[in-house]
Amino acid sequence: MKQQIQFMEIDGGPRFYSLLGAIGLFVLAGLAAAFYMEHNGHYVTGMSNQIVWGTPHVFAVFLIVAASGALNVASISSVFGKTPYKPLARLSGLLAIALLVGGLAVLVLDLGRPDRLIVAMTKYNFKSIFAWNIFLYTGFMAVVGVYLWMMMERRMNRFTTVSGFFAFVWRLILTTGTGSIFGFLVARQAYDSALMAPMFVIMSFSFGLAIFILVLMAACKWSERPLGDAILFRLKNLLGVFIASVLYFVMVYHLTNLYITENHGVERFILLDGGIYTQLFWIVQVLIGSLLPIILLYLPFTGKSRGWIGIACALAILGGLAQMYIIIIGGQAYPLEMFPGKEVISSFFDGGINSYTPSLPEVVLGIGGVAIALAAVFVGIRVLRFLPTSLADELVDPHYSTDKAAA
């Protein structure tokens, strides 16, 4: 008879605290960077009146998108009833909340007036997608929090499916809202597309799962808990599908624009002669951030190696960051099209490609957000029972006795 899955806090001790301390240093560095930016004003960053959203937003939006994606593993178990994923659902919920907190922290610390956060909480313009997102983000944390409670409290287990379904719908709306931040921007050539919303949803699947697999492998390794091939291979196969789906959406987005003459300029900029953005697109996003991980995940040799799976996940994350960079910064680098058919010159950089160089404080703030998310996960699995004591095949894999190779 099969053993029950047991959940247990990870051990404390010097190992835990030294690792937490190391993460904490990155958090502190991020906070210091934010203070430096706010104290001096944003002129000390690479951001300007041309590139108004910079590297902090790349990290923030990436983390927020990944957050909703990280919840997918839980959704697969609760909503779609796939029992092998059930032991992972708690960690999935925790990671989702942690990534969202990290992303929001970066977003808030980059505001011109972060001291007025209370204003954002008390004054709303309900036509603003940003305002909706404030509710979607805070609501997400509450909804996932309740979902975790239903999962972790035995007496509440019967509500797991309902709360899981609610969280799943919420996360779809959330990512739609995040994508619409760009999709609803009529002013800029690179945005203004309904495709942004579904593309962000599928991006969240990919980014969130890549981070989840890495966190899961690291947590199991460091806490010396078994992680069976069956569940890991399921996850990595799924990741491959998600990465390919993102590529499909990217392709449709560009094909649509390529058909529309007025968008040829921006397409030429991203795909052909945009310098760093073109390189990021073809080399980092498409080649090493999408095609390479797909190959690594499915090739018989690398696809069965944990090292290679980890590398594939890291590459997918790198590709995701590149994609975010191209969307957010590349989209602003291309000039506004105010006078079609005209060359435009002004002292305010109209008509030209806008330059942007990420500054150190921006990057440190962004990494600080990642560190906040990791620290939250780390403390979470230390104080509460998020992580199963074992994810060995004989416990997790429903086909264990019959077909070991099932993936």
Add this chain to the structure above:
Amino acid sequence: MTDNAHTDTTRRRFLGGAATAVAGLALAPGVLLHKVAQARPADEPVSSAVRWGMLIDTNKCAKGCSDCVNACAKEHGLTGHGRPQTDAQWIRSVDLRDKQTGYTQTLPLLCQHCEHPPCVDVCPTGASFKRADGIVLVDKHICIGCRYCMMACPYKARSFVHETIDDQLPHSPRGKGTVESCTFCVERVDTGRTPACVEACKAENHNAMIFGDMNDPASEISKQLKKYNSRQIRADLELNTGVRYRGI
């Protein structure tokens, strides 16, 4: 010297002597007589019966002329910091060249004070708002500096204050971490005067800019708009801009 006279009135006006200011500004009688008739009592709220607008005749804009731009910088104390990428510009001079024909022209570009402003739509706190009389402003008291409005503006009309500012002018408060843009010189308009750029353009005898109430059929701007063809920049967006152009 006119310089002295001009600045002297400026000072007195700031000190609160509105009547003195009106007398001093009689230098430009045509503008004033017309405007004074429309002046609204100080305790009366703005009304949607008025829609402030501006008509710019680009045929009268000389290449290299920056009188309106300079007047704006002076009026609002927009001193640069030697960092063109982050220094604020509320109005700028833009040179255009037709890619096919080579035809060149110059025009001033500022906040277009749209009837349906995208910046107002996207602002999460409502700091970006449109006054009843059509002037689009940033309430810097509740602006959190998210810059979403700058992402949304099709005219790149807005600037973010990238550094600490000292010695602001009393009528034009500005500060680090908030977004700002052309206000149509709202503090002038509220006291029955025209924006600084329009005043300067007229004073230099270019007469390329007309400011007035687009809802009032008797106003100069309405008559001109009715008589001659004019265009909105990015008219395809159907924002019904308050700034209209002739000659583009």
Add this chain to the structure above:
Amino acid sequence: MPNVMIKSGLLSLLAVAVIWVPALARAGDSLLPDVPEAQRRVSETQGCVEPTADMRRNHMKYILHQRDETMHLGIRTKQHSLEECINCHVSSARDAPRASSEQHFCNSCHTYAAVNIDCFECHADRPVAASGKLSMTPASLTVHAQTDEKPHAMLPGNNQVMATEGINHD
């Protein structure tokens, strides 16, 4: 500023303490704020635009109310406008204390009451005549401030304004 709004509640509490500050100040307690005299009285019978006790307790409410009315409705009455507060309560002398100083009218009391306001991050903290930006117009300096400071020294590299002046002088 909602900061101010939140803090205004706190200030109301502290106001009770502040009310009798002048009485004690006369007693010569050096810990109490030394609030500068206003430039003038609003009338023979009344010092400020509202009775002084009311102003001490409620000035922030008046200013905030006026702020929103001016900003959103274009109402520009002067009675409760911050600009007029400054014009009357702060000296227009060039070396008058700035908002960060404990000798500045607003900050003299706010420091004592531990109230942190951000008004002067954007708003002028002294009357227009003393405002440095007016030095952009060289004449105003020579006429009012009687300073031999070079007017252009106050302009940190703004070509646009320089250009204007060039035109004016021509």
